[in-house]
Amino acid sequence: MIRCLIIDDEPLAIEVIKTHLAQLSELQLVGSFANAVAALETLKREPIDLIFLDIEMPLLSGIDFIKNTPMVPKVIFTTAYRNYAIESYELDVVDYLLKPISFSRFFKAINKFKTMAQLPIAKEEVKKEVPLNDHLYVNANKKFIKIAYHEILYVESMKDYIRIHLSDKSVVTKEALSNFEAKLPAEFLRIHRSFIVNTQKVTAFTKVDVEIGKTELPIGTSYKETVMGFLNIGQ
Incomplete structure (x- = not known):
């Protein structure tokens, strides 16, 4: 199982990611939080493999969260703003998803994480990535x-x-x-x-x-x- 956290101050954005997560059986949602500070306690006590992280949030931005959190898990940025792409690349995140996030783009990011973590990509999941109409x-x-x-x-x-x-x-x-x-x-x-x-x-x-x-x-x-x-x- 790939244990995941969602950190985002937009309830609708959290629901979209939850819906996408539910379609992939090997992804387990451990928790969702409206700000990065609230997620710190869970990170201390729970093994987390992947965080879906918004950038512009109250208290602590997603970028500052990565820079100031030791041993942060792998991160996929989820944001409505275009202007952080280059900076996020320099932070060595897995991927940068621009809202609204389609399932096909979400799925591509998950496969990239699997490749980085040397996890197998199931055949039935690859089929999901291919559109019904080509x-x-x-x-x-x-x-x-x-x-x-x-x-x-x-x-x-x-x-x-x-x-x-x-x-x-x-x-x-x-x-x-x-x-x-x-x-x-x-x-x-x-x-x-x-x-x-x-x-x-x-x-x-x-x-x-x-x-x-x-x-x-x-x-x-x-x-x-x-x-x-x-x-x-x-x-």
């Missing part, structure tokens, strides 16, 4: 075109339209980029107000751009820390 249909040129997720390189916004770039062609459809983003699985990442990339296709990146083959895509200023955290931690 494709979607988009309306283009008065017909619905089937597009497999793994074929998408990146998606580009063009005001009221988007252009979906595939390895051998591109497809244009009328839809807002934010709406299309909500349909994509966890491996897709918004890097700019005008671009979403398939992180499985990223061949290189810097602090200012992402490369997919010979194509260079800019990283927006407000997305920079989330992108750095995801590409360094989430993969």
Whole structure:
């Protein structure tokens, strides 16, 4: 069993994580707390393997909690704020989950923890990570075109339209980029107000751009820390 704690001052966020935890039989929730100080006593007397830790909390932030707690267990940050990704990476946390947390992204973080802890990944869990549908249909040129997720390189916004770039062609459809983003699985990442990339296709990146083959895509200023955290931690 992987013994877990949740430390978060948002009751709804705690309930979401509890729901995700309940779907994986080897995860045991030992307790949940509204602030890090309240969790200290449990950490002293209970063996804990993994903490789901919010960052901005009353009394003690999640970052200060890690810095000032000796022998802290492995941590997965759960936060609504993008701007802590790089700092969290420097703290050697397992992963950085941006709220609202989908089960597929949560599951990916758990598998990363298992890999770090050299724990086996059960076959039935791997099946959960694979979406029931590996494709979607988009309306283009008065017909619905089937597009497999793994074929998408990146998606580009063009005001009221988007252009979906595939390895051998591109497809244009009328839809807002934010709406299309909500349909994509966890491996897709918004890097700019005008671009979403398939992180499985990223061949290189810097602090200012992402490369997919010979194509260079800019990283927006407000997305920079989330992108750095995801590409360094989430993969």
